[in-house]
Amino acid sequence: MTEITASMAGNVWKVLVKPGDTVEEGQDVVILESMKMEIPISADFGGIVKEVRAEEGGFVNEGDVLVVVED
Amino acid sequence: MTFDKVLSERIERVKQGGAPKYHEKNAEQGKLFVRDRLRLLFDDDFEVEDALFANYTAGDLPADGVVTCLGKVDGRIVAVMANDSTVKAGSWGSRTVEKILRIQETAEKLNVPMIYLVDSAGARITDQIQMFPGRRGAGRIFYNQVKFSGRMPQVCVLFGPSAAGGAYIPAFCDIVIMVDKNASMYLGSPRMAEMVIGEKVSLEEMGGARMHCQISGVGDVLAKNEQEAIAAARQYLTYFPQNYSEKPPVKEALAPKEFEKSLAEIIPANQNAPFNMHDLINRLIDENSWFEIKKLFAQELITGIGRIDGQPVGIIANQPKVKGGVLFVDSADKAAKFINLCDAFNIPLLFLMDVPGFMIGTKVERAGIIRHGAKLISAMSEASVPKISVVVRKAYGAGLYAMAGPAFEPDACLALPTASIAVMGPEAAVNAVYANKIAELPEEERAAFIEAKREEYREDIDIYKLASEMIIDGIVDPNDLRNELSKRFEVYSSKYAPFTDRKHPVYPV
Numbered sequence: 001m002t003e004i005t006a007s008m009a010g011n012v013w014k015v016l017v018k019p020g021d022t023v024e025e026g027q028d029v030v031i032l033e034s035m036k037m038e039i040p041i042s043a044d045f046g047g048i049v050k051e052v053r054a055e056e057g058g059f060v061n062e063g064d065v066l067v068v069v070e071d
Numbered sequence: 072m073t074f075d076k077v078l079s080e081r082i083e084r085v086k087q088g089g090a091p092k093y094h095e096k097n098a099e100q101g102k103l104f105v106r107d108r109l110r111l112l113f114d115d116d117f118e119v120e121d122a123l124f125a126n127y128t129a130g131d132l133p134a135d136g137v138v139t140c141l142g143k144v145d146g147r148i149v150a151v152m153a154n155d156s157t158v159k160a161g162s163w164g165s166r167t168v169e170k171i172l173r174i175q176e177t178a179e180k181l182n183v184p185m186i187y188l189v190d191s192a193g194a195r196i197t198d199q200i201q202m203f204p205g206r207r208g209a210g211r212i213f214y215n216q217v218k219f220s221g222r223m224p225q226v227c228v229l230f231g232p233s234a235a236g237g238a239y240i241p242a243f244c245d246i247v248i249m250v251d252k253n254a255s256m257y258l259g260s261p262r263m264a265e266m267v268i269g270e271k272v273s274l275e276e277m278g279g280a281r282m283h284c285q286i287s288g289v290g291d292v293l294a295k296n297e298q299e300a301i302a303a304a305r306q307y308l309t310y311f312p313q314n315y316s317e318k319p320p321v322k323e324a325l326a327p328k329e330f331e332k333s334l335a336e337i338i339p340a341n342q343n344a345p346f347n348m349h350d351l352i353n354r355l356i357d358e359n360s361w362f363e364i365k366k367l368f369a370q371e372l373i374t375g376i377g378r379i380d381g382q383p384v385g386i387i388a389n390q391p392k393v394k395g396g397v398l399f400v401d402s403a404d405k406a407a408k409f410i411n412l413c414d415a416f417n418i419p420l421l422f423l424m425d426v427p428g429f430m431i432g433t434k435v436e437r438a439g440i441i442r443h444g445a446k447l448i449s450a451m452s453e454a455s456v457p458k459i460s461v462v463v464r465k466a467y468g469a470g471l472y473a474m475a476g477p478a479f480e481p482d483a484c485l486a487l488p489t490a491s492i493a494v495m496g497p498e499a500a501v502n503a504v505y506a507n508k509i510a511e512l513p514e515e516e517r518a519a520f521i522e523a524k525r526e527e528y529r530e531d532i533d534i535y536k537l538a539s540e541m542i543i544d545g546i547v548d549p550n551d552l553r554n555e556l557s558k559r560f561e562v563y564s565s566k567y568a569p570f571t572d573r574k575h576p577v578y579p580v
Binding site for chain 1: 343344345391392393394395396397398427428430431432434465498499
């Protein structure tokens with residue numbers, strides 16, 4: 001089980017995956033909006049999306065879990 | 072036996088290091104014998120070694136666990152100290168320390184780089200009075216390192232542990248190359264951490280190579296194995312002069328790697344969309360000339376040395392692909408040390424800007440982003456080597472300052488046609504100035520008003536307007552950028568501009 005976390009504080013702009021999706025290593029799963037920039041967050045490992053905790057429009061702090069992936 | 076036979080036999084025995092079982096144990100861990108490491112480091116078998124017979128009479132401590140010698144890397148002399156982990160786990164006795172001090176003093180007298188090949192369990196407690204506290208105790212090694220810093224290059228390759236006091240050898244080097252899985256640095260071992268503070272943690276997690284290269288930033292280069300680590304040390308040295316009084320060696324000029332897409336095609340016009348800054352760097356530098364420092368640490372900023380037409384150039388570049396290229400505490404720290412490194416050894420600097428500013432918010436304020444940013448701005452201001460800054464896309468707020476903007480005496484501040492220089496971007500600026508006005512407007516009129524004001528703002532910060540005001544020194548076609556930089560670095564090569572008279576600054580750290 002791998003937790004994909006926010007690399008920096010910001011707003012969740014787009015959630016690109018839903019539970020059950022297969023993701024590959026390096027694939028973008030969420031795009032944050034912070035400091036007026038698009039911040040793509042990618043998966044460190046491939047696997048199946050188990051849980052999506054990020055909500056579009058919500059604030060996340062650095063280190064908050066966005067998506068949980070099962071290997 | 073004749074005396075010459077006795078001598079050669081004794082030399083052979085000492086050169087074999089510790090007992091076979093320790094050689095086997097090292098081999099199992101993928102570790103090479105110290106003398107094989109030296110063979111990989113040096114050009115050929117040319118080697119001058121001192122105190123091979125140190126502690127010979129002890130019988131079981133060949134060379135007292137350290138090889139100290141001079142050899143050639145890329146045709147130039149370097150001084151080396153290399154721990155032998157087959158001898159009491161590479162621990163330090165009194166003669167070990169004396170040998171290290173002497174090779175350091177030799178490096179100082181010859182004004183040549185000092186290389187530390189570290190693989191040591193730390194002090195031999197049994198020898199502590201002789202090797203720990205005194206004038207020529209281990210503390211002196213670190214004192215010497217501090218004294219040599221910026222005078223001759225100091226390189227550390229870490230093959231095994233570097234524990235407690237020993238962990239300061241890497242800390243005072245210009246660069247630390249660590250072998251994944253085997254290398255570690257820590258002040259207190261996991262066992263000690265459990266005893267003293269009650270923490271249960273693995274060595275890899277607390278002081279492993281990957282952790283240090285990714286999170287603490289104490290490590291600079293993570294190598295897959297010992298061969299790769301030593302090759303990295305050899306490559307690193309090719310960019311550096313023997314000491315601060317010389318210029319870095321210029322190699323044969325090579326064309327950059329060829330790409331399908333030109334620079335103009337890869338830079339997105341939308342300031343908020345990410346792109347990979349490495350794609351730009353690769354189009355500016357000679358093919359296969361890139362040596363990245365702290366590649367895994369604070370990746371929102373790229374630091375590395377490449378060659379432009381054979382001339383080494385230190386590159387500091389924002390990476391919009393990671394954290395939007397925003398400057399953080401760690402990226403400021405990373406850039407400050409890299410700038411110090413290049414400036415110390417006369418390597419010109421190139422700043423590639425695409426930066427929305429310094430990060431804001433509680434987390435970074437508590438981590439002291441103001442003083443870390445000040446540290447970067449101070450290092451960048453003081454650097455007296457040729458400096459060129461290029462505004463690739465946005466340069467907002469203090470980001471412009473930190474990346475050698477016009478006020479910080481770059482020899483030139485150039486812009487690409489995609490550049491945008493401002494206190495803040497159009498979105499934030501319109502919001503800051505017209506927030507009340509926007510709130511008063513009827514809902515259906517807001518979007519049009521905001522877009523009109525943003526457009527007005529964009530026109531106000533138009534890059535041709537800034538060139539007209541002579542804020543920037545030129546606008547360059549991205550496809551001509553390499554050529555422009557090459558000419559400019561050649562022109563600026565005779566630059567001599569000491570910063571100011573004083574003992575030293577009060578560093579804002």
